[in-house]
Amino acid sequence: MKSIIGILVVILCTLVSYVLEHGHIEVLWQPLEAVIIIGSSIGAFITSNPPAVLKRTTKLLPLAFKKPKYNKQSYVELLSMLYQTFKLAKTKGMLALEAHIEKPDDSSLFQQFPGFLHDHHAVEFFCDYLRLVTLGSDKPHELEALMDAEIEVHHNEEHAVSDAIQNMADGMPALGIVAAVLGVIMTMGAIAEPPEVLGHMIGGALVGTFLGVWTAYGYVAPISNTLKATFDLNGKYFIVIKTGLLAHLSGYAPSISIEYARKAIDSDLRPSFLEMEEATSTLPAPG
Numbered sequence: 001m002k003s004i005i006g007i008l009v010v011i012l013c014t015l016v017s018y019v020l021e022h023g024h025i026e027v028l029w030q031p032l033e034a035v036i037i038i039g040s041s042i043g044a045f046i047t048s049n050p051p052a053v054l055k056r057t058t059k060l061l062p063l064a065f066k067k068p069k070y071n072k073q074s075y076v077e078l079l080s081m082l083y084q085t086f087k088l089a090k091t092k093g094m095l096a097l098e099a100h101i102e103k104p105d106d107s108s109l110f111q112q113f114p115g116f117l118h119d120h121h122a123v124e125f126f127c128d129y130l131r132l133v134t135l136g137s138d139k140p141h142e143l144e145a146l147m148d149a150e151i152e153v154h155h156n157e158e159h160a161v162s163d164a165i166q167n168m169a170d171g172m173p174a175l176g177i178v179a180a181v182l183g184v185i186m187t188m189g190a191i192a193e194p195p196e197v198l199g200h201m202i203g204g205a206l207v208g209t210f211l212g213v214w215t216a217y218g219y220v221a222p223i224s225n226t227l228k229a230t231f232d233l234n235g236k237y238f239i240v241i242k243t244g245l246l247a248h249l250s251g252y253a254p255s256i257s258i259e260y261a262r263k264a265i266d267s268d269l270r271p272s273f274l275e276m277e278e279a280t281s282t283l284p285a286p287g
Contacts, residue, residue, distance in 0.1 A: 053161060060227065073115075
């Protein structure tokens, strides 16, 4: 929604100001110039990126126009899930988690937290490391290095999409110049026409430069930046899981482990200590 509002503001401010300056709006209607710029940009985007990035782009691009995936309530639920999991492990041992880890969709533990359970990547991330712990890999510093590596891989995969879109934005002004030059070439071929005809043709050619710069910096580059911010924000969710799990492996009580995890949440999304105390006090006994 935020991105859509931003796009509308760019359109209104540009076109309304142009009209108020007594510009002729019909001059800006140059669909073939747009085809040259946008079509060539898409073609260059396809040429310069591997299939994996192209596939991820079609999947991740809509995130620029959606609400953030995680909010304060998402983190309350996540911390509650961590608390319940760690409490079960403390009271009944890590082996008690095996049934929940192997079939998380059927787990009575995870079913208490539907938001987390429906996040396939988060469930897989958490269960994979719990499985390693049950298999005997319980050295916090080793698991931390492994989790950091996995988070970094996912981070790089997502940012390859936003970087590719930014590269597309960087090239659009140059393609706008290409469109403008082609328009000038056409104008030179009609040099014998009256001045008013030549003026119209030159104006149309210059629209190519305008469209290239306007589209690049008014739309495409902001979308790239929005995706980067979204990816970084979503990545914090996994850092919270990592922090809580490492605190648990260090031997802390469940309430202390989730306090460590809570501190890793951005301040505008972080639930208070009292909010978490209230949320965990209403949880049923783990089993």
